[in-house]
Amino acid sequence: MKLLKIYINSFRGLSSESWMLALVMLINRSGSMVLPFLGVYMTDHLKFDIKSAGIVLSFFGIGSVVGSWVGGMITDKIGEFRVQSISLFLSVPMFCLIPLFHTEAGLATIIFIQSSISEAFRPANSVAVSKYAKPGNITRAFSLNRMAVNLGFSVGPALGGILAAISYDFLFYSNAAGALLAGLTYVFFFRNRSYRNKEKPDRAISDTSVSPYKDSRFILFAAACFFFSVCFFQILNTLTIFYKQEARLSAEKIGYILGFSGVIVVVMEMIMVQIAERYLKLKTTMLLGTLFCAVSFGMLAAGTSLWILVVSISILSLGEIWALPFMATITSLRSGTHNKGAYMGLLGIAFSLSFIITPSLGTFVAERFGFTFLWLATGIILGMTAVAFYYIVPWMIGNKKESH
Template identity: 45%
Template structure:
C-alpha cells in the first residue's frame, strides 16, 4: 500500500504550473459538458425522435468534430494554440444558448454540426498546448493530467446533468454555456502572456530553416495514417459510451435519467482516481504498443460482459473495464502523435489524432443505433468485440513499423 501511494504521488511531481492550469481549464469546460451524454435520451424521450433519427443527429456531431479537428489543426499551425483555444471556448457559448430552440430533426442536425465544429477546434490546439508547456520527460503524464481533469469534469457533469434533465433538458444547454464562458476567462487571463518550453511564434516563423522531410504534415505520413485508422477503430467501440450505451441503460436496463447520470459519472470518478498512477506505472513497465493493445483488450471485455446480463452490477463492472481501457489508450495515442511530430507540424498531427476520434463520433452513433434498432444490442456488442480485435492487431503491426 505504501508503494502504491508513493507511486501515486510521484506521478504528480515535476508537472509545470501551466500544465496544471490547462488541466483546470479542461475541468471547468468539461464540467459543463453534459449535453452529449444525454442528447440521445433527450431526442428520444423529449422530442419523440426515433432511434434511427437520434443516431443521425448524433452522427452530425461527429461530422462537425471531423471538420473542427481538421480546421483546428491547420489553424493551430498557422496562428498558434492560444488564439484558437480562446476562440473556440467563447464562440461555442451562443450555440449552447440557442440549441433548445431547435426542435425539428433538420434544424437540430444543422445546429449540432455547427456546435461540434466550433467546440472541436479546441482539441488539437489544446493538445499542442499541452506539449508546448510540458517538460519532455513528463509528456505522457501531462496528457494524463489533462485527461484526468477532463474525466473529473465528466464525472461531475453527467451526474448534475441527470438531475437537471429530470427537471428540464434546457438547463443542460444553459449550464454548458456558463461553464464554457468560465473556462474561457481562466484560459485567456493566464495564458495571454505565458511562455512555454520553446517559442511557439519563433517555431512558426522558422519554417524555411527546417529540412524538407521535417515539414511534412501528418496527412503525408503513411504510417501515422495507418496508426490513426487503428485509433478510429478503437474509438468507434469506445464512443458507444456517449450514444448507444446511455440508450441501452435507459431502454433495456430500464435505468432512469438520474441513475444513467450516476453510472456515467462512475466512469469519470474511476479515471480521475486511477489514471495518473496507472499511466506512471505502465509507461515505465510497458512499451507504447503494449499499453495500446492491453487497453483495446479491456475495451472488448467491457462489451463481452454485457452479452449474458444487464444486471446493475454488470453495468458497473463493464464501465470499470472501459475506464481502464480509456486510461491505457487515450494518453498514449497522443504521445505517439507528439513523438512523431515537431513544433512546426504538431498541429496537423494532433489534428489527425483528433480526426480519428471524430470519425468514430460519426460512425459510432449512426452504425450503433442502426444495428441496435434492427438486430438488438447484443449484436452491436459482438460487432464491437470483433472491431477491437482488428484494432489490437493493427496496433501490434503498425507500432513495430513506426
C-alpha cells in the same frame, strides 16, 4: 499507504501550465451539459420524432469532424493560444443562439456551426498540452487533462439535470457561461507564457514539414484509433441500451455503473500511466490497453448478471487508461515542430467520425443479430486492433518508451 504514495508521486513533476490547462478543461467540460440532454430537449420540448432528433445529432458529429480538421490546420498557422481563445469565446454566443431555433433544419445548422467552433478547441488544446509539459511528462500531462474531462463530465450532466427540470434554456446559457469562464481563465494565465517542451526535430521519426494526410504510417495509426473508438464509444449509447433492455437495470443503476467507471479512471489513471511509462514500451501499453477493452466487451456475451457488468466496466476503465492518453502521446512523438496541430487534428477526426458511425452501427447490429453477436464482434475487432497497434507504433516512432 504505498499506493497513496505512488498516487501522489504520479502528480509530481507536472508543470504549472499543465495544471492550468487541466483547470481550463475542467471549467469548460463542467459546463458541457447540453449534449447528454440534447436528444431529450428535441423529443420532449420541441416534439421532434426520434428520427429527426437523430439527424440533428448526426450534425453534431459532422461538425466535430470539421472542427477537428480546421482546428488542427489553423493551429499550425496562427498558434494554439489564438485557436483556443477564439473557440472558447465564439462558443459563448453560439450556445445562446441555440434556443432560438425550433425547426429541424435550423437546429441542425446551428448545432453544426457550434460543434465546428467548439471542437476546433481540441487539437489546439492537445498541442498546448504537449508543448507546455515538461520533457518526459507528456503522457501524464495528457492524463491530467483527461482527468479534468472526466470530472467535468461527471459534474456537467448532474447540473444539467437540475437545470433542465427548471428550463431547457438554462442548459444553453450555462454552457455559454462555462465557455466564457474557461476562456477568461485561459487568456489571463497563458497570454505571455513560454513553452517548456521545445523539442528538436527528429528526422528518424517524422519530417517536420510533412502533412499527416500524406504520412501513410500515421494514417494507418489513425485508422486503428478509429476502429478502437468505434468499439469503445459504445459506452455512450449501445452499452446503456444493453443495460436497460437486456440487463433490466434502472436508469439509477445504469448511472451508478457509469459513475463507478469514472471513479476508476480518476483514481487509477495517473498511477497506471506512471507504471506504463516506467516499465512498458508504448507498443506494449497500447496492446494491453486495447486487449483489456476487448475482454471487457467480450465478457458481456457471457450474461447479464450484475457481477459480470461490474467486472466488465472495471476492465474497460483500465483498458481506457492504457489506450486513450497514449494515442495523443504517440501522435505528439510522430509529428514535427510545425505540423503538430495538423496531426492532432487528424487524430481528432478519427474519433469524431466514430461519433457519427457508432450509434447507428451498434444499434443496427444489435437489432439485426442480437447483443451477444455485437459484443463478440466488438471483442474480436478490438483484439485485431490491439495487434495492429503493436506493430504500427514501433514502425512509426521506434521501439521505445515515452521519450524525445
